[in-house]
Amino acid sequence: MPSLNKTFAALSDPTRFAIVNQLLVDGETSAGSLQQVADMSGPAISRHLKILRNAGVVEQRIDAQRRMYRVRPQAIMAVHNWTISHQEFWQSSVDRLEQVLLAEKERK
Amino acid sequence: MPSLNKTFAALSDPTRFAIVNQLLVDGETSAGSLQQVADMSGPAISRHLKILRNAGVVEQRIDAQRRMYRVRPQAIMAVHNWTISHQEFWQSSVDRLEQVLLAEKERK
DNA sequence: TCATTATTTAACGGTATTGTTAAATACAGT
């Protein structure tokens, strides 16, 4: 079970973030098809996938010659849980901000 | 408004993640006090805080000589919203996994 | 086994990141 900051590190690169979002939307996708999300060589994508794998963000399944990748739900849930564990902090603040904005809107 | 991968980049470093968690738990804290979360020189902490500031994760308030730091709620909410926007994906999968684990538990 | 397709690993160069110490800046009190 990788630590959260490792997950964040995996998601910090724009290419990897795009790959993960692609996988989240389209579901399981081959390494080759993922090349299309970034204008980048195969080896570059392959190494990004390795980093995502090592961080526990994605997992691999072999289908003939192809490597099929998919997001590990627990990885996203771990991020979610972190935000939830501090929800009281940010929720109340954002609510207050929204009320201020709403009040300003009404004054006009 | 910084992009999400920039926020992830800011949170990817263990020291910065520790700083943010500290701020989330203890609330506003001075730069000096934050030195205690990591065995590291003042300048190192200061630059980490700058990175967090540039990523929009924290903000600064001046109190005499001290710089007081606090987390920007919107930053955490942005992360939260991203997980929510894909909740259908990971929620269902995790639910299924939990059901399997529960079923196995009952079989014993 | 040989050829084909799909992907990964290796080696390399350029750039970015991170920590250190020394110097600079900011502010308060005398």
Next chain:
DNA sequence: ACTGTATTTAACAATACCGTTAAATAATGA
């Protein structure tokens, strides 16, 4: 203005990261 406290900026070295091309590995089918 001068001193002390708090923090940041500058300069430097070590390491990590990212993309490229070339070579290696994996799996399928003739």
